[in-house]
Amino acid sequence: MITPLTYTILLALADGDRHGYGIIKEIEARLGPAAAPSTGALYLALQRMENEGLVTESPALPGPDEDARRRYYRITRRGREAVRTESARLAALVETARQKKLLPRRADA
Amino acid sequence: MITPLTYTILLALADGDRHGYGIIKEIEARLGPAAAPSTGALYLALQRMENEGLVTESPALPGPDEDARRRYYRITRRGREAVRTESARLAALVETARQKKLLPRRADA
DNA sequence: GGCGACTATATAAATCGCTTATATAGTCGG
DNA sequence: CCGACTATATAAGCGATTTATATAGTCGCC
Numbered sequence: 001m002i003t004p005l006t007y008t009i010l011l012a013l014a015d016g017d018r019h020g021y022g023i024i025k026e027i028e029a030r031l032g033p034a035a036a037p038s039t040g041a042l043y044l045a046l047q048r049m050e051n052e053g054l055v056t057e058s059p060a061l062p063g064p065d066e067d068a069r070r071r072y073y074r075i076t077r078r079g080r081e082a083v084r085t086e087s088a089r090l091a092a093l094v095e096t097a098r099q100k101k102l103l104p105r106r107a108d109a
Numbered sequence: 110m111i112t113p114l115t116y117t118i119l120l121a122l123a124d125g126d127r128h129g130y131g132i133i134k135e136i137e138a139r140l141g142p143a144a145a146p147s148t149g150a151l152y153l154a155l156q157r158m159e160n161e162g163l164v165t166e167s168p169a170l171p172g173p174d175e176d177a178r179r180r181y182y183r184i185t186r187r188g189r190e191a192v193r194t195e196s197a198r199l200a201a202l203v204e205t206a207r208q209k210k211l212l213p214r215r216a217d218a
Numbered sequence: 219g220g221c222g223a224c225t226a227t228a229t230a231a232a233t234c235g236c237t238t239a240t241a242t243a244g245t246c247g248g
Numbered sequence: 249c250c251g252a253c254t255a256t257a258t259a260a261g262c263g264a265t266t267t268a269t270a271t272a273g274t275c276g277c278c
Contacts, residue, residue: 001113003235003236004110004113005235005236006235007202008202011202011205011206011209011211014206014209014211015209019255019256020255020256021254021255021256022255030205031201031202031205035198037236038236038237038238039255039256039257040236040237040238040239040240040257040258040259041235041236041237042256043255043256043257043258044235044236044257044258045235045236047257048234048235067244067245067254067255068255069243069244069254069255069256070254070255070256071255071256080211083206083211084211084212087202087203087206087211087212088212089140089144090199090202090203090206091203091206091212092140093116093117093120093140093196093199094196094199094200094203096120096139096140097120097123097192097196097199097200100120100123100124102120102123102189102192102193102196103193103196103197103200112264112265114264114265115264128226128227129226129227130225130226130227131226146265147265147266147267148226148227148228149228149229149230149265149266149267149268149269150264150265150266151227152226152227152228152229153228153229153264153265154264154265156228157263157264176225176226176273176274177226178225178226178227178272178273179225179226179227180226180227
């Protein structure tokens, strides 16, 4: 089981490479500011995830009109497997929550 | 944000009081053996959750044909709020995963 | 008659990830 | 000139889970 932060980061990287700060912005945009990790949590998590083989630093360098400090990350095959597996697990939890009437279901009570 | 284990336990208690071991069995039945916590994790989590006001020990005693060692737990109003809020958060994550094509959507590619 | 598996609760030690705080540094707007 | 934003990074501390262990009754199997 991957951690919630690991999952959120993998989800942010699922549709394209991003740099650390850009990951935070992607999470804010998709899930709201409350879901976004602090910089401390993010960069630590990226290091750990690189060691675990879930992401790699991409060789791409920042373009001339981008901030030169940026470091880009890419999801690996293992990372994609992990985010798929975890997504299925969460979908099962949400389905259980619906069965127990904790969430509204479309066209239902 | 509640922890994954806290969420799973609250979900198991959402539709009725259960004793500790019964919570494990409920999780196994709904989500598979891999999702079930160890006894160590469970009883520690129940203590913590009782301190946080998410569950209370119910005054109900085991019936004559039940194991006398059982201790029953009930979800509180705060616990129910917490599990609802977290369910909505997870549903948003799953929806994002679907948008990023990490999960099949019913009648869709 | 003993052994393993199941039911049932509980605690201790250790690990590990996150939180909070801090550091550096350039750019932009008021 | 100061605060906010972009951007990455590390340190110290906290807290939850993992793993291991303990106790104890019942049941089925060999």
